[in-house]
Amino acid sequence: MSADAAELGRRLRAGDVRVAPAVLNLVESRAPGHREAVAALLREVAPAALGGEATAHVIGVTGPPGAGKSSLLSHLVAAWRARGRTVAVLAVDPSSKRSGGALLGDRARIAIDPADPGVFVRSTAAGGRLGGLAPATRAAADALAAAFDVVVIETVGVGQSETDVGELADTVCVVVQPGSGDVLQFLKSGIMEIPDVLVVTKADLGRLAAGALRDLRAALRSLGSTQTAVVSVSAIPPGQGIDALADALDAHRARVDVPARRLRARRLSALADFTAEHGERGLRALGGRRPAERWLAEQEPGLDVPALERALQARARELEGRDA
Ligand SMILES: Nc1nc2c(ncn2[C@@H]2O[C@H](COP(=O)(O)OP(=O)(O)OP(=O)(O)O)[C@@H](O)[C@H]2O)c(=O)[nH]1
Numbered sequence: 001m002s003a004d005a006a007e008l009g010r011r012l013r014a015g016d017v018r019v020a021p022a023v024l025n026l027v028e029s030r031a032p033g034h035r036e037a038v039a040a041l042l043r044e045v046a047p048a049a050l051g052g053e054a055t056a057h058v059i060g061v062t063g064p065p066g067a068g069k070s071s072l073l074s075h076l077v078a079a080w081r082a083r084g085r086t087v088a089v090l091a092v093d094p095s096s097k098r099s100g101g102a103l104l105g106d107r108a109r110i111a112i113d114p115a116d117p118g119v120f121v122r123s124t125a126a127g128g129r130l131g132g133l134a135p136a137t138r139a140a141a142d143a144l145a146a147a148f149d150v151v152v153i154e155t156v157g158v159g160q161s162e163t164d165v166g167e168l169a170d171t172v173c174v175v176v177q178p179g180s181g182d183v184l185q186f187l188k189s190g191i192m193e194i195p196d197v198l199v200v201t202k203a204d205l206g207r208l209a210a211g212a213l214r215d216l217r218a219a220l221r222s223l224g225s226t227q228t229a230v231v232s233v234s235a236i237p238p239g240q241g242i243d244a245l246a247d248a249l250d251a252h253r254a255r256v257d258v259p260a261r262r263l264r265a266r267r268l269s270a271l272a273d274f275t276a277e278h279g280e281r282g283l284r285a286l287g288g289r290r291p292a293e294r295w296l297a298e299q300e301p302g303l304d305v306p307a308l309e310r311a312l313q314a315r316a317r318e319l320e321g322r323d324a
């Protein structure tokens, strides 16, 4: 299994986007030996193997249920394709903790051309909590970033729940619909981290949408945020504001320190995967979350997520041995 997985990784590294379905099947598999296989896959697309960070733009698209994320992505995907970019979308299904079930697929309400090999859309199961990312989703995003130009992770969340995707993405795009006062309040009160790009959907609703845009811009100004782009879009055909949004996402990507974000993402992913496996008890064995993060910050920058997770396990054993 690991040999096949390594071959998948090598094909991703060569830019072969057609292996995406096989990659998803592998990372979501629960078959014996699958952890080793995923580790073998990720080793082939780690920065050490790629000779640098994966070149994809990894974008987190998050927002309250029904805000219009998937409808918007239908248009954005088309805009990216028109710009010659290949796109993978992982839509995280908050109602499903288990992966691979036949019930999946309902969150991927993204209209694409099924004959276009340059687009890949898949629903994946959520982690344990709203806005959480399962280890399989993190692994899939890491792997696909080696071959696709754009990798989108669509999650449902407001407030603090979007932090998981923020740890993984180069650019966090928060999508709200007009009249969603809760998001405005979360922003103002600091419950919600300031997004890199803020989108107000349903511009066709007219005054309501314009009002939402004004309120959000005012809130960002009062928070002293001059960097966040606020874009108004409509998904009603033919669409509105889509190119402006694609430009805003590009502009953010151009000014962000991608290697620094990716390095942080790998370390936080390893800690999240470790915690998913070993729970709070595991975290206590590491001396708590902050000390574990500090320890991770001292590790070799080129290590991939499975290698970092193994290092955390060894560290936990070592600290427990010392206490015993
Ligand atoms: N009027 C109008 N309706 C829209 C627009 N975009 C989306 N909708 C509608 O809003 C509803 C939710 O759209 P989705 O794109 O599924 O929203 P979502 O944020 O992906 O939803 P979840 O994935 O369930 O959280 C649907 O009924 C859409 O038809 C828009 O630009 N204008």
Ligand SMILES: [Mg+2]
Pocket: 069, 070, 071, 091, 107, 108, 109, 154
């Ligand atoms: Mg959706």
